[in-house]
Structures are given as C-alpha cells and as structure tokens.
Amino acid sequence: MALVKKESVDNTEEKGQPAQKRHVLRGPGGLLEQLNDPTPQVRRWAIRDLSAFAEAVKPLCQHLKSEPVEVVREAVFTSLATIGGREVVECLVPLLRSEDAAMRNNAIEVLQQLPEEMESHMEMLLEDEDVDVRGFAIDIMNGLGHAKIPEWLATLLTTEEDLNVCAKAAESLAEVGLPTHIPALQGLLRRFPDVPYLTFTVELAIRRIAAGNGG
C-alpha cells in the first residue's frame, strides 16, 4: 500500500453509476426527460447539462416548483444563471414572494447577475405593495452592476415609508451614493428621528459620499 497512480482519467468512473457516463453532450429532449428521474444525482447532471440550452429555461423554472432536493434546486438556479436572459428574470422575480428563504436568496443571487434584464423590473419592485419585496429589490441592487442604481435609490428615498427599507437604501448609498443624495438622506433623519441604527447608517453614508468630493 502506498501512493498509487491511477490508471487513466477515463477509468475513474465506477460501474453501476449511470450519472457518470458523461462523455457525450446530450440533446435537450433526453435531458428534460431526466428531470423526472428518481435519482437526485441524475437530475442534477441533467440540469447542469441543460445550462447549454436556452429553451430549457421554462422547464427548469417549472421543475423548481416540484423538486424536493435542495442540492438539485441549487443546480437549477446555477443553470438559470448560466443561461441568463429576460425569460430567466421573468421566471425568478415571482420567487421573491416565496415562503422558502433559500428560494428567495437563490433568486436574488441570480437576478443580481442580470443587470440589463432587471432594469424593466426594478422600478416596479421598488413600488411593490409588499415591504419585503421592496427590501429584496434593494438586496438585488447591492450585487447588481447597473448605472441606474443611484437614481432608483434616490426615488425610493422620497417615497418609501418603511423604516427598514429606508435604512437598507441608506446602507446601499454608502457605496454608490452621489452628493445629490445627501439632502434626501438628511431628510430620513428628520422623518425617523431617534432611531440610532438609522442615524448611524445615514451618517456613514453621508460621510462616504462627501469623502469622494473633498468633503
């Protein structure tokens, strides 16, 4: 017994594990059928291979609703992130209302990677009746590379009534804020006086914004 060199890379597969026969790219039809396979690992592999097919977005989104195994759902989100595009965004935005925190967090992570496709949804999300959805919209912005983020946050500051959403927006502005945001940030302190964590967040944001402008 000792250090041994394996025979060859191709011999690394063990018998009796169908999910490991992966040498050839498979077509979407067979892969979609495998979404119903009883073995989670087979479903995971099918989902990962489906990331090469844009037409798989709808079936993958549909599969999310019924897939019981977390690590398989993870693979769905990764494949959707890989495919990208408007259809993915339309499929994932409704998940922001999911009761399942993992679903919501995964949706947020993928949506953060699709800035152009998110643009048309963002204003709507920031005006959503559900305060949680408005908060998630800011979470998305925190990882989104989009030029309109300062503008969206500025609008939010003038209309948002929820303290926690305002605090989240102020926190984001500490990173992306412009001098034009400072009056609205100061306005938050007047609207929500005597809230220590908001005061801290707003003051930090103002300091960091001013710092870049010789303030």
Place this chain on the structure above:
Amino acid sequence: MVVEMSVFNRDEFEKFRDFFYRKTGIWFDDKKFDFVERRIEERMSAVAYDSFRSYFAFLRMDFKGGEMEQLTNLLTVNETYFYREEYQFKCLVNSVLDEVARRKKPGEAIRIWSVPCSTGEEPYSIALYLLEHWPAINDRDVAIMASDIDTVVLSKAKRGIYGVRSLQNLPESVREHYFSARPGRDEWEISNDIKEAIEFSQVNLNDLQSHKQMRNFDVIFCRNVLIYFDEVSRRKVAEGLFDAMNPGGFILLGHSESMSRISPLFRVRKFPDAMIYQKPLTL
C-alpha cells in the same frame, strides 16, 4: 517639492474594503491602506480613470468580472510554495483521511485532487505530507490527481524542479530525503518516485465539459482560485466540485475563501487543525 496626491481618503478606503470583502471574502485592515491604495492607483492608471469615484463606479458595474479579476490579482499573493498553509495538510493527516478511510472498502483507494495545481507544489506537498505524517499510508492506497488549465505550469509541475524559495517551508530532512540538488544550480529536483505518484491533467474548472470525467474524489484541494471568478462562474465551479466528490468527501479552500458565501451545497466541518467543507453523505 513633490506633493504626492492620495488616490483615496480613509472613508473611500473603507467603502472599497467593504465592497471587496463582500465580493472576495478578503478583508484589509487599516494598516493595509497604502498597499491597497498603490494597487488601485495602478489599476486606475491602466484603465485610464483619474478619480477613485469613477473607477469604483466602473468596478462596481463590472459584473462580468474582468476588472475585478485584474484588481484581485494585484491585491492577493499568488505565490505558491511547498507546505503553504500547512495547517490544512495537518488537518488532512490528523483528521480527514482517517474519516475517509473508515468509509472505504478494503483495497479501495482514497482519491485526492489538487486543482488548480499550478507548478506542482501543492500535490507534491500532499504526497510528502502523507508519507511523512500519515502512518496509515502503509496500509492504504492513495491516488493523487493534479490539474490546471495552464499547460505551461503543468509542464513545470511534471519536471518537478524547484528553487530555494519554493522549498523554504520544507524541513531540511524532507528536502534531503525526497529531493536531489541539481549540480551547479540553486535548484532541487523532486524524486522520480514522487513525480510518478501524481497524475497530472489539463482541466478548466470553469468549463463543465472539461472536468466531467474528474470524479469520485474523497478530498479536493481547491485553494485560492474561487476568489478570481465572477459570481456565476463561482456557483458553476462549486457545483462541478460537488459532483466530482464522493458523498462525505472534503474540500479545502484558501484561508480567505468561504464556500458558505458561494454555495449552500457543502457543510462546514470544524477539525482541531482547520475548518473545511464536506459534501453531505446523502443528497
């Protein structure tokens, strides 16, 4: 008198480090201000931005990760050497391998993958550490695979010739036992027995097809590479590594990297020598 203008002030440094930490898991304390500033200045010059504010906006918009990768390269130490982050090798021989061995059938080899392996210091370190510090190597077969995307570094790895700097952390007894000095050069060559024990191959972690055949690993060393990927690639790589592992397999990342920030697929395991990640025994 020449007055050096600062690229950014303390508040902007803090803004940058919060952002960089969120993206990479790497935190710069206050003492690193000058180090960070110099490197940001270098990148600002390379991409022709004359203010930190505009460069930072550009960096933040760089969701494909090109500029982020360049900057991360500058802000991290890419040096590789034998026994780097040795506490992880200790964890391997003191805790991980015994647990893996208990799950193995008689005669079944333990499989370890070093990826990316760069010029070979990591896979050879694994081999040396097992031979020196894991007595069960006398009763167990262990196969070590090593992969990198770069064929130039793979060639160097296969040659197994290293300068003094690479070997600086190796105990002299280990160097004497497993290496031979190259006449007239300040270099050492690792023994053929060790070279032949490692299977090298080219693999692009970011390409699913490229590493589909890399399977059934019990331990993966994937250190200091995930920080360079954009978010989607990081997720994809984590998925790929997960599928490359046996149930209950372990993955070791670089000291600043956190799998929990990338993917919930793995469970954290705390051992006396290190905190590492494990693929659950059942899906």
